[in-house]
Every structure is written in C-alpha cells, then in structure tokens.
Amino acid sequence: MATTAGNLLQRTRCVYFRDTAMPCNKREPGTGCPAITGSNRMLAILGTSEHCIATNPSDMCVALAALEATIHVQGPKGTRAIPIGDFHLLPGDTPQRETVLEPGDLITHVTLPPPVKDAKQVYLKLRDRASYEFALASAAVVLSLKEGNVTRAPHRARRRRHKALALPGGGGGRSSGNQQTLPTSARLPRRR
C-alpha cells in the first residue's frame, strides 16, 4: 500500500543508485556518476547535470504538477505550503538533495485547486510493459481551448512564459486570477 507523501518522496530507479557496490553521487556525493556513460535508458534527457542524470519515478508527481497541487508541510519552524513546481530540486551539484524539505519536516496533506471549467486533462505514460512498470517517459496536461485559442496554458509552458515576460523583449499575454490568455503566436523560449 503506497502513500501520497511516500510517492512524492520515492527515490530514483537508477540502477547504480540502488547497487551499493557502485559509485553514485546521489548516494555518496563526490564518488561519480557511472550512469552518464552506462545504463541510462530510463534516466533523464532534460534537467540533468554533470553530477547526476537521475529521474524521479513518480507518476503521481507528474499529474500533480499539471493540476498545480500544493504540498503542506509541518516542521520545526512551523507550517509551509509549497507549490509542487517548487518542491523537487534538479540535481545540479547537490544530487543528494532531492526536495526543499528540511530535517524534521512532515508532509501533512496535499491540496488541489478547483477543477478548471471545461478543461481537458490527460496523462500519458510510456513504459516497457503494461503493468507494474515505471515510466520511460510520461506527460500530463490540463488545457482549455476557446474558439481555437488556449485560455489556460499547460503548467510548464506557463512557468516558462512568466520567465520570458521578465526578459527584455518578452511581451504579450494577459492574466486574470488563475487564468492566463496567451496570444496564439506566443513562442516559448528554448530550454537551456
């Protein structure tokens, strides 16, 4: 029986991480990352670093990101509400640190905003076999269309768009409440 908090915090399926006879920067910082030149078919293409290319294996996290969940935490300094987009960390040069949780933090509950009216939702998972198998790749989207225009952009696109608006030359887009209208010609910046 799995739990919501446990699923949010499950560790990578990287085979080197799970084989304690092998070096692994995530398990033992500074020892190296054999996955970069080794068995990495289930590991990441985007968001990697020279220290770690592991993926988070959770299906639920992908769907919760598209639904814009908030993770509620109780810790030694009190309570915090963390948007799921800010909860997990990219490996960078500290792959041993996977989330913004601090020692003593406990996830108490997870909340979702009300469903977006008339939005379509889909979760797609590509895997090697039909059951009991983690994703090779997966995607979730919540999208609203009105007269051919996107009235609610996908979560990732909207986060990227906000960054683009902060750049010189970034423009376009109107927002109101939790809805944002992007011009159909809106172009997202290339991911670096």
Ligand SMILES: Cc1cc2nc3c(=O)[nH]c(=O)nc-3n(C[C@H](O)[C@H](O)[C@H](O)COP(=O)(O)OP(=O)(O)OC[C@H]3O[C@@H](n4cnc5c(N)ncnc54)[C@H](O)[C@@H]3O)c2cc1C
């Ligand atoms: C054979 C198999 C196949 C699986 N396939 C998939 C799959 O396809 N997709 C998928 O998404 N998952 C999959 N899982 C993962 C599974 O669904 C669980 O989510 C995962 O194993 C975590 O288990 P758990 O929920 O019992 O958490 P636990 O193992 O109990 O906890 C995981 C971690 O979270 C910490 N933790 C737990 N609760 C809290 C809390 N409230 N606050 C702070 N820290 C907490 C624990 O201390 C631990 O470090 C699979 C697991 C197995 C064994």
Ligand code: SF4
């Ligand atoms: S990808 Fe990350 S988890 Fe896997 S071996 Fe490299 S450092 Fe360890």
